[in-house]
Amino acid sequence: PVVVDGELPVVAADGELPVVVDGELAMGVDGELPVVVDGELPVAVDGKLLMVVDGELPVVFDGEFPVVDGVLPVVADVELPVVVDGELPVGVNGELPVVVDDEL
Structure with missing residues (x-):
């Protein structure tokens, strides 16, 4: 098994070792x-992994903005638009609106 800092990693399902x-x-x-x-x-949201593009988290995941405990993940320098129910929300002063539970 892989040893990290003298600690044995927890064995994941199916006897596979986790990635270090x-x-x-x-x-x-x-x-x-x-x-x-x-x-x-990648960050997991609701048990699903978000894709990583050039080391940055994309804003759109399956057409929905990922929400974790009502908090939106901060994504810097990403020019992908926010899509909610297939609609592009209008921002205020160039800022993207906050989306919680698919509501603007």
């Missing part, structure tokens, strides 16, 4: 190990 990135253990979702892109781990 920069000395940190990658958490799996539903027993699946997350994909590692450029050393970055």
